Amino acid sequence: xxxxxxxxxxxxxxxxxxxxxxxxxRNLSTILDYVKNLEKLDTQNVDPTSHVLNLENVxxxxxxxxxxxxxxxxxxAPASDGFFFKVPKTVSRA
Amino acid sequence: MSELxxxxxxxxxxxxRQHGAVELTAALKARAQKLNPSLNAFLRxxxxxxxxxxxxxxxxxxxxxxxxxICVEGQQATCASKILKGHVAxxxxxxxxxxxxxxxxxxxxxxMDEFAFGSSCETSAYGPTKNPWDLAxxxxxxxxxxxxxxxxxxxxxxxxxxxxxxxxxPAALCxxxxxxxxxxxxxxxxxxxxxxxxDQIGPITKTVEDSAILLDVMAGHDAMDSTSANVAVPDxxxxxxxxxxxxxxxLPKEFxxxxxxxxxxxxxxxKSVREAVEVLRGLGAEIKEISLPHVQYSVEVYYIVAVxxxxxxxxxxxxxxxxxxAAAKDLNEVYFASRSxxxxxxxxxxxxxxxxxxxxxxxxxxYLKGQKVRTLIRQDFDNAFxxxxxxxxxxxxxxxxxxxxxxNDPLAMYLSDIYTIPANLAGIPALSVPCGFTGAGxxxxxxxxxxxxxxxxxxxxxxxxxxxxxxxxxKPNLG
Numbered sequence: 001x002x003x004x005x006x007x008x009x010x011x012x013x014x015x016x017x018x019x020x021x022x023x024x025x026r027n028l029s030t031i032l033d034y035v036k037n038l039e040k041l042d043t044q045n046v047d048p049t050s051h052v053l054n055l056e057n058v059x060x061x062x063x064x065x066x067x068x069x070x071x072x073x074x075x076x077a078p079a080s081d082g083f084f085f086k087v088p089k090t091v092s093r094a
Numbered sequence: 095m096s097e098l099x100x101x102x103x104x105x106x107x108x109x110x111r112q113h114g115a116v117e118l119t120a121a122l123k124a125r126a127q128k129l130n131p132s133l134n135a136f137l138r139x140x141x142x143x144x145x146x147x148x149x150x151x152x153x154x155x156x157x158x159x160x161x162x163x164i165c166v167e168g169q170q171a172t173c174a175s176k177i178l179k180g181h182v183a184x185x186x187x188x189x190x191x192x193x194x195x196x197x198x199x200x201x202x203x204x205x206m207d208e209f210a211f212g213s214s215c216e217t218s219a220y221g222p223t224k225n226p227w228d229l230a231x232x233x234x235x236x237x238x239x240x241x242x243x244x245x246x247x248x249x250x251x252x253x254x255x256x257x258x259x260x261x262x263x264p265a266a267l268c269x270x271x272x273x274x275x276x277x278x279x280x281x282x283x284x285x286x287x288x289x290x291x292x293d294q295i296g297p298i299t300k301t302v303e304d305s306a307i308l309l310d311v312m313a314g315h316d317a318m319d320s321t322s323a324n325v326a327v328p329d330x331x332x333x334x335x336x337x338x339x340x341x342x343x344x345l346p347k348e349f350x351x352x353x354x355x356x357x358x359x360x361x362x363x364x365k366s367v368r369e370a371v372e373v374l375r376g377l378g379a380e381i382k383e384i385s386l387p388h389v390q391y392s393v394e395v396y397y398i399v400a401v402x403x404x405x406x407x408x409x410x411x412x413x414x415x416x417x418x419x420a421a422a423k424d425l426n427e428v429y430f431a432s433r434s435x436x437x438x439x440x441x442x443x444x445x446x447x448x449x450x451x452x453x454x455x456x457x458x459x460x461y462l463k464g465q466k467v468r469t470l471i472r473q474d475f476d477n478a479f480x481x482x483x484x485x486x487x488x489x490x491x492x493x494x495x496x497x498x499x500x501x502n503d504p505l506a507m508y509l510s511d512i513y514t515i516p517a518n519l520a521g522i523p524a525l526s527v528p529c530g531f532t533g534a535g536x537x538x539x540x541x542x543x544x545x546x547x548x549x550x551x552x553x554x555x556x557x558x559x560x561x562x563x564x565x566x567x568x569k570p571n572l573g
Binding site for chain 2: 003005008009011012013014015016020024027028030031032034035037038039041043046047048049050051052053055058060068072073075076077078079085087088089090
């Protein structure tokens with residue numbers, strides 16, 4: 001199985017060291033070759049299973065309820081100003 | 095009277111009702127101080143009884159250990175990953191709330207494979223857990239710390255989570271009972287997600303009755319989990335002794351090939367499992383050969399669909415809201431650096447695999463194909479359960495393997511779950527119960543699978559088998 005590991009890594013927001021990328025390419029190729037076994041099965045008229053309970057559109061009553069307080073949520077954030085999560089600048093000037 | 099740390103959960107509850115639970119927690123703590131440095135089953139236990147139990151509840155203040163991916167308010171929950179190092183849960187998982195309401199204390203956070211990715215507990219960022227039966231061997235995974243803690247008498251019972259066998263396989267490798275409930279039977283709220291259409295929380299215990307006691311506490315619909323099922327909850331301990339005469343137990347011929355070398359099943363495992371079949375026949379069960387024609391594709395389906403769900407679920411770990419953030423000059427770099435530094439090799443492998451099978455151009459060939467074959471496997475079980483009440487197999491194709499033996503061969507590791515994955519694909523309940531030992535003294539587990547929401551039936555069969563064989567009475571020699 002041929003694929004570009006760095007392209008996949010970029011989609012997954014991962015940076016791979018060169019030797020890491022080579023090893024993971026070998027691992028993934030082995031696994032992807034193995035799952036090719038599924039090609040033996042004709043599934044043209046089979047519906048996919050996304051969920052085993054066959055539940056549909058689970059709603060709850062539209063009522064106001066208590067949720068986690070802001071303090072609790074922000075307490076263990078890597079960085080916050082007490083009101084929001086803080087992050088470095090999101091747009092850089094060219 | 096045996097020593098306090100070696101009690102079953104039921105015995106510990108009886109003791110606590112008479113004498114209180116304080117000395118139980120103290121006994122477990124003393125045991126953990128002695129053994130945990132060599133076993134590494136607990137990541138944290140020094141803050142003894144983080145919630146003091148309540149003597150009036152059904153669990154009477156008895157301490158229960160918890161896997162590191164289940165949230166306990168005010169306590170660290172790290173999924174044994176560097177990316178969640180130091181993360182403190184801001185709320186209780188529903189199962190923790192239910193345990194507390196039943197009067198349980200929480201003692202001991204159990205090691206695991208990072209994000210539950212593994213069958214050996216070796217992918218933990220905090221070092222591997224050792225098997226109490228042989229310290230050179232793995233305890234199984236991913237709930238290996240939970241199983242090792244109970245097997246070593248550092249816990250009366252522990253919670254694990256099972257996505258492809260992560261409760262049952264370590265229970266088998268450590269000589270314990272492990273139950274994966276029906277998908278939707280137990281709320282997933284507060285369980286840090288791996289594969290959301292597979293994950294279930296369940297107990298790892300010394301006896302079948304202990305698992306039934308904990309399922310009684312944990313089962314039921316939860317408005318906080320929209321995938322939890324609104325199905326009535328029976329009393330799981332009530333009918334454990336009801337006769338199994340005439341109950342039909344199926345042996346899938348695909349799991350017991352005539353030429354057993356082809357099945358990849360260790361001969362000692364096959365011998366023990368076949369002896370178990372005879373014990374069950376002796377108890378009045380009717381044994382039938384059945385067929386699950388698509389079950390041989392389970393590992394393939396699982397390593398497409400479960401990794402796809404995992405890659406999506408792990409997208410939330412980006413260094414912004416919780417856990418570790420790497421130093422970086424802009425937000426995009428925060429994502430890349432935090433994730434690259436925070437995730438271990440197996441987590442990266444599954445994130446990449448999942449991202450690939452969901453990516454444009456490959457989605458239909460892999461992910462959609464996997465979902466369709468999942469349907470075929472579910473249909474196999476639906477058909478089989480028209481003829482039989484319970485399906486029997488080994489839990490694991492081998493006994494506990496050596497630390498390092500499979501860690502460089504991901505596919506060999508994935509095949510350790512060949513018998514446990516099908517129940518997760520079909521969403522049905524399954525448990526592992528001890529069924530003997532190898533010549534070298536390693537525990538062997540028997541797996542029983544039941545119809546959806548029929549945990550009662552597999553618990554009943556397992557309980558009577560256990561009481562007949564008494565394998566649970568043998569303990570590892572830890573001094």
